[in-house]
Amino acid sequence: MEGERIAECRLRSAELEAAISFRIPKSKFRICIMSRHPSYLGVFLTFARNSLVRDMTFRANFIIDTISSISWMIMNLGFYALVYRKTSHIADWDKYQFFVFISTTMFVNSLVQAFFMPNAEELSEQVRTGGLDFALLKPIDTQFLVSLRKVAWSSLGNFFVALILLAYSVPRIEGLDLTVWQVVLYPLYVLMGVFILYSIMIALAATSIWLGRNQSLYDFWFYITNFSRYPMEIYEGTWGTPLRQIFTFVIPILVVINVPARLMAKPLSTEYAWMAAFGLVATVGSVLASRWVFNRALKSYRSASS
Amino acid sequence: MNAIEIRQLEKSYRVYQKNEGLWASVQSLFHRDYREVAALKPLDLDVAQGEFVAFLGPNGAGKTTTLKLLSGVISPSGGEARVLGHTPWLRENEYRRRFALVMGQKNQLWWDLPAQESFLLHQKIYRIPPDQFARTRDELCDLLEMQHLLGRPVRELSLGERMKMELTAALLHSPEVLFLDEPTIGLDVIAQHNIQKFLKHYQQERKITVLLTSHYMKDVAALCRRVVIIARGQLVYDGSLEGIIDRFSGHKVLSLLFANGRMPGDLSRYGEVLEIVEPKARLRVARSEIARVLSAVLANHTLEDISVEDPPLEEVIAEMFSLSAKEEVVASG
Numbered sequence: 001m002e003g004e005r006i007a008e009c010r011l012r013s014a015e016l017e018a019a020i021s022f023r024i025p026k027s028k029f030r031i032c033i034m035s036r037h038p039s040y041l042g043v044f045l046t047f048a049r050n051s052l053v054r055d056m057t058f059r060a061n062f063i064i065d066t067i068s069s070i071s072w073m074i075m076n077l078g079f080y081a082l083v084y085r086k087t088s089h090i091a092d093w094d095k096y097q098f099f100v101f102i103s104t105t106m107f108v109n110s111l112v113q114a115f116f117m118p119n120a121e122e123l124s125e126q127v128r129t130g131g132l133d134f135a136l137l138k139p140i141d142t143q144f145l146v147s148l149r150k151v152a153w154s155s156l157g158n159f160f161v162a163l164i165l166l167a168y169s170v171p172r173i174e175g176l177d178l179t180v181w182q183v184v185l186y187p188l189y190v191l192m193g194v195f196i197l198y199s200i201m202i203a204l205a206a207t208s209i210w211l212g213r214n215q216s217l218y219d220f221w222f223y224i225t226n227f228s229r230y231p232m233e234i235y236e237g238t239w240g241t242p243l244r245q246i247f248t249f250v251i252p253i254l255v256v257i258n259v260p261a262r263l264m265a266k267p268l269s270t271e272y273a274w275m276a277a278f279g280l281v282a283t284v285g286s287v288l289a290s291r292w293v294f295n296r297a298l299k300s301y302r303s304a305s306s
Numbered sequence: 307m308n309a310i311e312i313r314q315l316e317k318s319y320r321v322y323q324k325n326e327g328l329w330a331s332v333q334s335l336f337h338r339d340y341r342e343v344a345a346l347k348p349l350d351l352d353v354a355q356g357e358f359v360a361f362l363g364p365n366g367a368g369k370t371t372t373l374k375l376l377s378g379v380i381s382p383s384g385g386e387a388r389v390l391g392h393t394p395w396l397r398e399n400e401y402r403r404r405f406a407l408v409m410g411q412k413n414q415l416w417w418d419l420p421a422q423e424s425f426l427l428h429q430k431i432y433r434i435p436p437d438q439f440a441r442t443r444d445e446l447c448d449l450l451e452m453q454h455l456l457g458r459p460v461r462e463l464s465l466g467e468r469m470k471m472e473l474t475a476a477l478l479h480s481p482e483v484l485f486l487d488e489p490t491i492g493l494d495v496i497a498q499h500n501i502q503k504f505l506k507h508y509q510q511e512r513k514i515t516v517l518l519t520s521h522y523m524k525d526v527a528a529l530c531r532r533v534v535i536i537a538r539g540q541l542v543y544d545g546s547l548e549g550i551i552d553r554f555s556g557h558k559v560l561s562l563l564f565a566n567g568r569m570p571g572d573l574s575r576y577g578e579v580l581e582i583v584e585p586k587a588r589l590r591v592a593r594s595e596i597a598r599v600l601s602a603v604l605a606n607h608t609l610e611d612i613s614v615e616d617p618p619l620e621e622v623i624a625e626m627f628s629l630s631a632k633e634e635v636v637a638s639g
Contacts, residue, residue, distance in 0.1 A: 050424075137377060
């Protein structure tokens with residue numbers, strides 16, 4: 001018995017050795033051992049971690065950023081609270097329904113600003129200075145690498161304010177019975193909204209590869225968020241209707257907030273059910289379009305003199 | 307086997323011709339004149355596996371353009387190139403995990419973070435197994451003597467230290483082909499020497515293929531047996547470093563030390579006088595004349611010492627570059 005066990009142990013250790021010796025890199029084998037696909041999650045988490053480490057190095061800056069973006073949203077909220085003292089409805093949204101709309105805006109904006117905005121902004125700069133060279137060398141999807149390099153953690157402050165606002169407003173909406181579907185679909189549609197905005201943004205930033213410089217991103221972001229932060233019903237009449245149609249079907253920014261907000265605050269209005277279906281189409285369409293633009297642009301990248 | 311094969315590779319840019327003045331700027335809003343500039347004229351080149359090749363040429367010769375084409379950063383206007391069997395500008399991941407590009411004038415490490423954080427990111431991107439990653443990193447750090455700098459934010463490192471970090475980051479995934487674009491630019495002599503020593507050792511150990519551009523002849527002399535010179539986007543020379551002198555320099559430098567401090571009056575009959583510090587003289591003599599001049603000098607004067615040398619390499623190359631620049635003026639004029 002004892003002898004058998006020893007033999008077994010020997011066998012085990014031989015296996016172990018074989019396993020270990022196989023892992024000792026000899027330059028020829030190295031390629032085989034390395035997995036062919038980069039770990040996208042691992043890379044993203046490292047980006048997120050490195051950004052946090054960096055943000056913490058400049059602690060004061062981080063705190064000021066967080067406070068200023070939260071105060072801006074709270075002032076916004078205060079403004080609407082004032083408006084609702086004079087009127088009971090904006091379009092057909094009452095106060096708490098509109099607060100849900102605002103929290104949806106805050107969710108989408110904070111996510112876009114935390115994950116994509118700084119990167120889209122930097123892409124333009126990297127094109128001008130030739131810094132994009134390094135992104136193109138890496139064995140990983142370039143759009144992924146460029147889009148998620150930095151995480152602006154301070155922008156996530158508003159995400160939590162939005163959570164509180166949502167939790168406060170939803171129970172106060174008259175006649176609203178929260179269903180499981182709402183709870184499941186709402187975050188999904190918020191994410192879809194984020195993806196639509198991201199797509200528009202990255203496509204726009206990618207045009208700087210052709211234009212040499214495109215620093216209108218922040219302005220553009222300001223216009224878009226200004227436009228999409230109201231219920232779509234307010235765009236009516238000779239000018240309003242075509243505007244609404246363009247920004248629903250051509251550049252789907254009205255879908256971004258309106259669909260998830262309506263889903264949560266006014267789930268019974270069946271005439272907007274098609275919007276929910278369209279939201280999905282718009283998201284897939286936007287992401288594919290942005291990818292196409294991005295890849296086309298990369299082909300014409302000229303780099304900058306060193 | 308060839309690691310790099312380049313056939314008729316060329317690159318031209320459409321450049322917007324900007325005229326001087328405000329009015330011209332306003333006009334340029336509506337109408338722009340473009341000009342085609344050839345950064346690289348059709349180039350043919352083969353580099354064998356395990357070779358260490360220097361790429362020389364004046365600024366704007368097309369060296370960096372070639373490296374960027376070979377690393378797939380930019381696409382060519384024509385021609386073909388294969389590196390390890392891949393066409394670089396297709397940007398396949400399989401190719402991208404087999405080479406590295408280091409640029410002396412740009413940095414890819416996170417500026418505000420210690421370099422080790424950037425290394426970890428590379429580990430994730432290239433998916434290097436943890437044990438292999440740790441071993442390679444420690445090995446490189448030992449060779450470059452910078453273990454103690456790993457935890458310091460990159461922005462606080464000196465230029466030389468930063469270059470070492472850049473090199474380490476580029477070599478973590480053990481590339482088979484390495485492109486180095488002026489890796490020693492701006493470094494002091496000691497730092498330059500350290501980088502050279504490291505590159506030499508690393509290349510010999512791993513037998514990787516290296517293409518290096520540099521303006522420092524010391525880099526080239528220390529590292530490369532083969533030198534490729536391009537000027538105005540064209541290949542002008544491909545051979546050994548010593549061969550450059552044989553081929554492009556038609557003269558030698560003759561140094562004479564006269565005995566008893568007796569300097570003869572007229573030395574210009576032997577060749578062009580470069581310098582006279584009594585009792586020494588340096589003369590520039592045509593290569594074909596050297597034997598005749600030597601015997602004449604020895605017959606006519608008493609000498610304490612005599613030597614015949616090749617002119618300094620820098621001088622020859624500078625001469626060659628300025629010659630090619632003049633040709634360009636003639637050609638375009």
